[in-house]
Amino acid sequence: MNETATIILDGKKYELPVIIGTEGEKAIDIRKLRQETGYITYDPGFGSTGSCKSAITFMDGEKGILRYRGIPIEQLAENSTFVETAYLLMNGELPNRTELNQIRVQLNDYSVVHEDMQDFFKSYPRASHPMGILSAMVNTLRSFYPELTNTEESINKTFLRLVSKVRTMAAMSYKISRGHKVVYPRQDYTYCANFLNMMFDSPVRSYEVDEELVKALNIFWILHADHEQNCSTATVRVVGSGQVNLYAAISAGISALWGPLHGGANQAVIAMLEEIKNNGGDLSNAVKKAKDKNDPFRLMGFGHRVYKTYDPRAKIMKKMCDIVLSKLTKSDPLLDIARKLEEVALKDPYFIDHHLYPNVDFYSGIVLRAMGIPTNMFTVMFAIGRLPGWISQWKESLDDPDWKISRPRQVYIGKNRTDYAPIGKR
Ligand code: ACO
Numbered sequence: 325m326n327e328t329a330t331i332i333l334d335g336k337k338y339e340l341p342v343i344i345g346t347e348g349e350k351a352i353d354i355r356k357l358r359q360e361t362g363y364i365t366y367d368p369g370f371g372s373t374g375s376c377k378s379a380i381t382f383m384d385g386e387k388g389i390l391r392y393r394g395i396p397i398e399q400l401a402e403n404s405t406f407v408e409t410a411y412l413l414m415n416g417e418l419p420n421r422t423e424l425n426q427i428r429v430q431l432n433d434y435s436v437v438h439e440d441m442q443d444f445f446k447s448y449p450r451a452s453h454p455m456g457i458l459s460a461m462v463n464t465l466r467s468f469y470p471e472l473t474n475t476e477e478s479i480n481k482t483f484l485r486l487v488s489k490v491r492t493m494a495a496m497s498y499k500i501s502r503g504h505k506v507v508y509p510r511q512d513y514t515y516c517a518n519f520l521n522m523m524f525d526s527p528v529r530s531y532e533v534d535e536e537l538v539k540a541l542n543i544f545w546i547l548h549a550d551h552e553q554n555c556s557t558a559t560v561r562v563v564g565s566g567q568v569n570l571y572a573a574i575s576a577g578i579s580a581l582w583g584p585l586h587g588g589a590n591q592a593v594i595a596m597l598e599e600i601k602n603n604g605g606d607l608s609n610a611v612k613k614a615k616d617k618n619d620p621f622r623l624m625g626f627g628h629r630v631y632k633t634y635d636p637r638a639k640i641m642k643k644m645c646d647i648v649l650s651k652l653t654k655s656d657p658l659l660d661i662a663r664k665l666e667e668v669a670l671k672d673p674y675f676i677d678h679h680l681y682p683n684v685d686f687y688s689g690i691v692l693r694a695m696g697i698p699t700n701m702f703t704v705m706f707a708i709g710r711l712p713g714w715i716s717q718w719k720e721s722l723d724d725p726d727w728k729i730s731r732p733r734q735v736y737i738g739k740n741r742t743d744y745a746p747i748g749k750r
Contacts, residue, residue, distance in 0.1 A: 333361050343374075347382055364733045370553075371629065376561065376724060380413060380716055381552045385630035390637065392550055393417070401640050406545040407431065407515045410712035413550050414483055414719065427484060428514075434488040435509035435518065437496060438468050445493075445500045454704045455582040457497050462490065463575035472569055474722060482570055483715045490711055491515070494704045495522035516541040519708075524696060536651045537695060540644055544691060547637040547684060548706050550713025554629075556580040556587065560714045561721050562730040570718060577714045578707050584624070587706040589685035590692070593625040594699050597658040597689075600665070607665050615674045623669060625686030632679035641687040648694045659690050 327342040329352045338361060341353040351374045358364050367373045382391045390397040393412050400409055404418075411419045411427055419427065444464065448457055465486070466472070472482050492509055499506050499522075507522045517533045520541065525531035551557065559580035564573040581587035600610055613621040628635060645659050666682055669675045692702050721727055 333363055336361075343377070345377075347384070358733070364735070366735055369629075370558075375553055375558065375730075376721065377726065378552060378717065378720060379416070380720060381550045381713070383552055383630050385628070385632050388631060388633040388636050390551075397547065397636055398640065400546050401543045404542075404546060405515070406542045406549070406709070409546045409549050410487055413712045413716040414480075430481075430484045431488045431515060432509070432511050434485045435492050437489055437492050441468070441493070442496065442500070442506065445497050448497075448501075450501055452501075453582075454494070454497050454501070454701055455578060455588075455707070458490070458494065458704055458707060459575045459578040459582070461493050461497075462486070462571055462578060465489065466569050466571035469571075472571070479570070479719055479722075483712075483719075486570075486574065486715065487711055488515075491519050491708055492522065494701070494708055495519060497704075498523055498698070498701060514538065516545070520695075534651070537648070540648050540651075540691065541695070543640065543644060544688065544705070545709035547640060547688075548709025550710070550716065552630075554586070555583070556710065557714055557717050560718050564718045564721055565728070565730040567729075570715065573718055574711070574714055577710070581707055581710065582703055587685075587703045587710070589624050589683070590689045590702040590706060591699055593662075593685055594658065594689040594693065594702070596624045597661050597665075600661050601657055605661060605664075607661070607668055610665070611668060611672060614669075615672075623665070623675075623680070625682055626669060626675070627678070627680045628683045631681065631683065634681045635683045637684040638682040638686055641684060641691060642682070645687050645690045645694070648691050652694055654694055656690055656693060658693070659687075662687060662690060 327344070327350075328339040329342055331338050331340065338357075340357065343351045343353050345351075354365060365373070380393065382394070383389065392400060392409065393416055395412070395418075400412075404412075407427065408419060408424060411423065441461065441464070444461065445457065469482070469485065472478055496506050505527060507525045509518045509522060513521055513533065516538045520537060521531050521533060553561075556577040560573045560577040563576040564570070584592040596610065600607060603609065610621075610623065613619045614623040614626075645656075649656060649659065666686070669680070674680075688706075689699070689702055692705055693699070697705060
């Protein structure tokens with residue numbers, strides 16, 4: 325028997341259908357609520373609102389579970405590559421050997437960026453934030469590839485084109501921002517090795533690709549590849565619902581990711597840890613400020629809308645800090661501060677009562693710093709990783725029979741009817 329929810333409004337009973345997901349998540353289908361009752365629901369921030377059905381990513385925030393297409397994140401981080409995971413998200417299954425070889429060839433073919441685009445990068449003021457440049461340049465790609473349609477073939481081609489070119493554009497913008505010669509992608513390197521080489525190779529010092537760093541970068545991007553209906557993914561879906569082209573929808577997602585409460589947190593964590601270091605390592609002020617209701621400061625890299633326990637991605641990222649730093653025989657005083665801060669926060673009743681644990685951004689900046697990625701590129705690194713998720717979610721929305729243009733309602737709290745006053749009577 326189908327489950328229903330009964331609500332009573334103005335003394336009248338209504339039965340609403342209940343939808344149950346494959347992992348037992350329950351949702352009340354309120355699509356007919358306004359039409360039948362005149363009521364709407366009120367849920368700022370959408371904490372209790374399901375905006376779609378999705379078969380891509382499953383999260384259990386209470387148990388700390390994250391799976392892409394059913395596969396636990398821990399298994400993907402251990403065994404997969406970013407390219408393979410991107411294919412999994414987009415196509416629903418892991419690729420076989422032939423499919424994997426095919427996409428490797430295509431990623432290589434699409435990896436170069438139109439030479440004319442270099443002029444755009446060069447015209448930005450040097451201090452521009454790379455996230456603003458990336459968002460604009462992804463939108464610009466539509467002018468270079470106007471042939472995009474919504475056929476399966478065209479979408480798959482644009483998927484690979486974006487996944488390949490965004491990585492090249494990120495490295496290119498870094499090189500140009502430093503006044504250095506752009507390094508082109510090479511066909512003999514894998515996806516991640518190519519990125520590191522484009523970032524760090526130079527005419528006067530050749531870059532030695534280190535397979536352990538390549539592995540670490542693969543894991544970093546796998547951990548970021550999708551996270552169901554987060555702020556930027558929801559943005560891609562909302563913007564996409566107006567039927568804009570994919571480049572425009574992704575450009576909007578990049579802008580949404582930039583904020584410090586979302587992907588920009590990885591940069592904000594480093595700023596916070598640096599400040600603690602400059603204060604002689606005194607954590608108490610940061611913890612006190614984070615707990616103070618009258619202070620807008622929050623412990624960056626802590627807390628999550630869905631996870632009410634340790635973020636499974638943060639666990640893997642924390643281990644990676646040790647692996648990458650020991651591989652590079654480096655130490656980072658910020659890692660010691662981060663570890664102490666985590667220890668203090670996790671024992672503090674405020675953080676315990678609010679279920680606040682480290683999220684993916686808490687340790688990710690330390691991994692990126694160790695790799696030599698500059699701080700203002702951290703959120704760009706997140707964006708490259710999230711790209712397969714954004715595109716997969718956008719594609720899923722195209723095929724969704726329940727899909728509609730996104731258009732929430734509101735509760736109006738402004739003035740009642742007020743007559744226009746001529747200028748002399750105001
Ligand atoms: N430090 C201190 N207090 C916090 C923190 C934090 N980092 N996060 C949440 N809280 C408190 C809030 O003050 C609030 O307290 P109250 O109930 O006593 O008023 C309570 O916990 C719930 O917080 P909300 O803001 O309602 O939680 P929400 O789910 O809306 O926010 C968010 C989630 C934005 C991630 C929040 O935890 C935050 O601002 N964290 C810091 C920024 C950050 O790390 N963002 C990255 C998130 S992961 C990602 O996007 C990739």
